[in-house]
Amino acid sequence: MLLPLFVALLAAPAVMLAGVWRPSLAAPVGATFAALAFLATAFAWYRGGGSVDVPWAPAWDLRFSVALDGLAALYALLATGIGFLVLVYSSRYLRLHLGHEGRPESEETRFYGFMLLFMGSMVGLAVAQDLVLLFVFWDLTAVASYYLIAYDRRDPDARASALMALIVTGVTAVLLLIGALVLYAAHGTLSVPELAGRVEPGLLLDVAGLLIVVAALAKSAQVPFHFWLPRAMAAPTPVSAYLHSAAMVAAGVLLLGRVYPLVEKSQLLLDVLLVVGLLTIAVGGVLALTRDVLKQLLAYSTISQYGYVVFMYGLGGEYGAVGAAFYVIAHAFAKCALFLTAGAVSEVTGEDHLSRLGGLRKPLPLLAAASGAASAGLAALPLTIGFFKDELFFEAALERGLLFAVLAVLGAALTFAYTWRFWGGLFLGEVRDGAGGLPAALVWPIVVLGALVLLGGFFVEPFAHLAEAAGVASYGAPTPIEPAYHFDLRPVNLMALGTFVIGALLVISRPVWRKGALAVSRLGEVAGPGRLYEGGIYGLNRLSDYVHRGEVRDLRSRVAAILLPAGLLVGAGILLTPSVEAYQVGEIKTRDLPLLLALVAVAVAAVTATFTRRHVSLALVLSSAGFVLALVYAFFGAPDVALVAVLVETVVTLLLLGTSKLIPYKVLRSQAELPLGGKRWRRIFFSCVAGAFAFAVVWGALSQPAAETTVAEEHIRLASEAHAKDVVTAILADFRGLDTLGEITVVALVLLGIATLLNRGRLP
């Protein structure tokens, strides 16, 4: 059972290696791995699936829990199968694309590497049963998509779009994690099947479920998160095709299908899905009718199509889950084919605006036929797999009520209209010359997909079987579906007929509603959630700049930025702590005299430091205070702290020496004194606040009678069990090892930063 996941995850590193060795090998190796992963998945599913459940971090209750159930098989087969076709297509497309931009062949490796990482993480996401494991793969898809959308990295628009996709899906992914942890806190497990048995309808489920659902909706580009998907069209076309049909956007509805056993227990969540789905169908559909750029049209159509899936999940009932699964299959074939068509057409004509294209049926007959089949599938014409997707859709809507049935027909009519617009606009109309000679690798994947769409129209059983199995995983009970052609006037057939009529009317009456649709589109640009995102990012940037400027304007304000908040926080802490007997002056014994002398020396040095203006004297005064303080630590019986203090003082002295060696002598002499500058009283105030509260804290800490067992005593007790004689080292390297690890990681990152900065932005 682990074989499919293993092959899929191995693919990315294998392709990277092959690509480093010889760039031209990346594509064939990638396609081979995709095909192998597909076969492995199909074989494992044929053998009856299976599951693996291994604890990998038992201390944190994390399990590597995967299962190849129906839902997993459906999405894994889509990801690997469509992945294979897309990779075959890219093997030709990418070379042409790089050729246009004058980029070297070696950049291909990066593309295939991330494509297969995408595929591997999709397969992982499909089989994961543990919510945290799911989250890991979820974020992996986001990372892969970021690099793929920004593949044309010299294009600033591509980079901005990739960042937008990453932020929208990444920020909401955190909600998924929070939701998972809320469920874990309440029910003590992260496994979805176990959770399904334990959750109860109520506020907790509503909140946790909503968090997870929001993550899924953002990934599926549902309203109001839909704005990132059209922007993501900056990616090369095969990436878009894959992203829309079998990965990324599909991942969102995959998550819905996975957590459906939890979602269906809460009416609120179902209603949210229903409303969001309906809104998305409308917004995506209307906007798709207004777009002129091929890929933009398809992007909005994807948004609207996944709106159907979400809507069906929201409908609930017997047909909801299974219908949604079937819809995903049918849509994946059709949408992938249409994207690849758009890529092929742009490649051969150099044009990507619908209004400047047309009449391509003559020069490209095979492409016209294949994408015609795919379009028919999307528009749900009979004799295609699409007819059944709408049949199930209508049945699910009918089950819920007449209102929903009407809405469903209207939505399907929109699909009909924009699909016609795409295909008709490309291939019908006045025949133009100058197109032709399309490479075979750009056509055959589309032909295969078109054939699949038609095949599904005649032999729907295998696809229906897969959808049923997926429905079992989501809905919990088997819901047999029997998609077939019925030659009678049953409601579903009437609805389909109504769809075609309304759709045709929409196509014909285009001049009537065109202005209105464009107005809606303008409204979305002016006041849509995309603007909110841009405003939010802009505001955050401004805030960050403001804080940054305030903090680093000069050395003084930087020090003040640390001292003042530290003083205030400490002050708040002191004022809120009970202070009975906290501040006492103990008696002074004779043996404390050396200690006292040292402290007096420190105090004198500290006071002198505040009045010294010459840089060199200041440095000397400060370091003498530091060295004497180290002596105090030694007296106190803290040799470890004393050692570190001495070392730090030495380093600082050496740094000062080195710095003064760098500064030209003239400057050193003319700038020997600290400038007095303005705002003197503000500085004195800051220093006094910080100093006074630090003084209070130290006093309070030293006079507090240590009656109860402190952490320190616990550490001393445990030190011998940890085979340590030096408690401080044991704390640093063992008891608080995780803190130390965090600190040294920061140090390593700083080193990287220094080296990169000094090397003009490149790693040395």
Next chain:
Amino acid sequence: MRDAAKTGTGAMDIMSRTIAKLLFLPTLVAAVAILVKGYAQTGDGFSAGVVASLGVVLQYLAFGRREAEKLPLVGLAGKGAFLGLLIGLLVAAVPVALGDPVFNHYPGPGYEVVYLGTLEFITPVLFDVGVFLLVFGFAVGSVRAIAHTIDREEEYRGPDADDLGEEDVAKGEQQ
């Protein structure tokens, strides 16, 4: 002071060079001692790393970059930092893979520990070695990077670069 360092004839310079040379090996020995005895006596990987890097930084100050980089291992210090981080991560993560809590130490409480003098063979000591490598690598690596940059700028601006006029000073202040 600067001119003296360049021509290498100043009396101060000879003194500091002699002292730096004399101090180098003892510093390293002290660092190793602090590291090895860390679990029994005062000191740990951090202090050892700082002591060792002080020794190297002193060589930089006294002899300049070219001479200092002839010392063994200085060139590798930056990479050593990441080796140290890797060791730290492994000590933290391997117990998780073995089914124990993160940072579990081996051998556990109650088990015998192999000693070599004061050196104990337990995983926290390994972690401490990682910390040592990281601190040493950080200090030496960053000093080295800065020294490289200074040299490159001097080559770029020519030998008279340190006679900055008053205008340059004023410009520097504005920035």
